[in-house]
Amino acid sequence: MAKRRITQETFDQVVLENIEDFDMDADEALSEAIEQFESQGVDLSNIVKAVPKASSEETMDEQTHKVLQVLESLRCHLDSAASLVEGLKLFTEQCSLGFAQRHLAAQKEAYPTILSCCRHASDDKEALSAALAALSVLTDGQPDLLDADGGNFLIGVLRAHRDDPDLTCLAARAMRHCCLKHEQNRQDLVKAGALALLTGAVARHIPRPDVVKEACAALRVMTFDDDVRVPFGHAHEHAKMIVLEHDGMRVIVEASKAHPDNPSVLSELCATLARLAVRNEFCQDVVDLGGLKFMMTLLADSLDCPDLVKQVLSALRAIAGNDDVKDAIVNAGGIEIIVMAINRHIGNAQVCEQGCAALCVLALRKPNNCKVIMESGGALAALQAMKAHQAEVTVQKQSCMLLRNLVARTRDFSQSILDMGAEALIGQALATHRDCGDVARAALRDLGCQVELRELWTGKKGSLTR
Template structure:
């Protein structure tokens, strides 16, 4: 998909003024005409202030809310009386209400205005974020505004320039380790969510967080959640709740994800190794183990999905994959996937982690030995119309069979031909109604069938007898962008000379 062109506020303002001066439109007509013109051009107007005043944001509700917050922050940090800290809290709540407008377009505009008005810096310097005496509730409120703001262009740069990394590192120090107290878990979760938002698609912030040791603080908080011998938690009576643990996992995942396209290189691989060496494997395994041991009422699928998503990014090399598997992480992941089969998020993240671990040939065989092929069959049947689980489950199947004839034989015996063809059948049934999901299922089914016979020509008759050829040819036509090459490769390895047709 081609990205929509982003325009600047200045360009929009110029178009509005031109409509007013050149075409004698009223301000309202000029704004409406400018919006229609840019939308016809396919421009992205997210965050653009659509008014005749344009870049003049002095009277905007978001600006007024930020001004009130800035004044309250100054007063609270100078004196810190109960009345002044309450004023800061009230101002923060008002800003959050402005930013959470029910209308999507108004909300995006408010976020843009708030960032321009200095909201990020005001929050980072607030009494609630910087002072030891701040209550957990006040701190969580201030932190909860940051992820809302950090989706806006320029907000992450404001965060970095205002010393956001150091500020949040200091905040974690005041609420973790020996400083655990009532509300610590909620504060840690809110801080982790803000950290993830600041690091997303921002390479410099990712590296700054890791260099500042923020990952070690987060890992320590995750380890503190594990009750030793059934106790309350390591180092105190206030371990992070499941939602906070999920936020910790998401932040760690962000540090090890190369999602910023601006720099020529990324430190994601190095960050992943650093995080793994800091104790993340034991922390993630401990969370999985506890979730697996819990009953259905106390099980948290969103946390399991977050753990698997983080581990997928942290397990960046063979040594890390092997260490996690030897620790018990492989078995725990497979158990979690079985337990959470009804959750698309758990299936997607769990199979994504298994797929990453399967980059080690030794682990591939272990997955198969632990009924991994049957697990794949079950997942495809359970999520036949969902792109995420389909991609990861069928991708794992293709990976297990890659250059592994013995596993290919076992896959055929386990019924994986039918599983791949079921995915292609579902893709055809969905047609244009679910093109993206259909294309994903068909693509990875093609790849699985190809790997099944690439080094096992004796398996060709079994695959063809199931009717694979027409499915492959139709997938090439229906989804040329994703299935033309892989479908042709499958037909070629099935013995067809006209595989390009």
């Protein structure tokens, strides 16, 4: 059930009443208000939990928060370059404190103010940088704020300042925030040429890790299908456009080779690569461009970095959708190193999930690969992951699917897997996680265990036609 919400004004009024009517000090009044609303089931995630200050010493009846004071100051100094930069920096600092500050600022018409600042700052790099930073932080978690003028402004910055890495980085970050969980913004920006500008930014500024990371992150968001307000998005189409029209696969693989010692950049590049491997030939392109060899070396050299390991495993999982690439991964020693990664990070649920998922794809329709997985301890690693993360449904599902794939085309491994304790762990997953029902039953069935296969509907009671 959705939680109740209140306005900032209601919360502030209760805080002030606690101070004025009950003689509480500021901290006590604030704590009392928070406790009061939370006990009533009110969601305070969008509320600035601070005592409002008077806007001036003479007008104690007019209370406001620091972010709103800074916003008002910005409106008064749009024509002063020095004051504008300082005000934008203060606004960015306030909005960076949390979503509540950004939400409050947006309610008080901060977006048109910041967009006006962006236009006033177009001829001054320092002011434009400050304006882009403010726009980026304001739209973080609030992509609905972006309008056509804002989208055109971001496209214009990327075009006009394509040779400036700092402005390109800031514009790409703002674009990413505006596109996350917002399908219409993605489609509008793609139509305006965002994909060409972002892939061009990666290629043009390969030596700059910050630009590469931000531009790839923005490209990756363009391939998301995360807006619950639309029945379906253009994620697949955008991924194809990045690869076919803008040479995105080659650009990203080359960028990966340029930053072998930067885990955060490599994580983002691998995550983007995984989002682009949406067609059989795209998976093969990664191998042909040297991406597979690079990823295998990267995984071997970075086993102690769980975030990077997770993203490399995700990329391997994605490109293994191609049967020829499956063989290339296995021939390169991929199975052994994936099992090693799972065992090394058995306490990390995300690594276990991606590792089991990668092995699951490698085992699909490939009996010879199943043999290598068994010989390398892949089944045991999956069961250990199930045991270590009993509350993580994704780990349980991927492990069940892997175990099923290992025995789907040959029963030779069934007894060995059962001797490792698979039946009890799969049964526990079945009992604990409703979402594991189908995959867990399928795994038990193919392992030769007793399993109840329920018929949810037989079509006997009534007709579908009138």
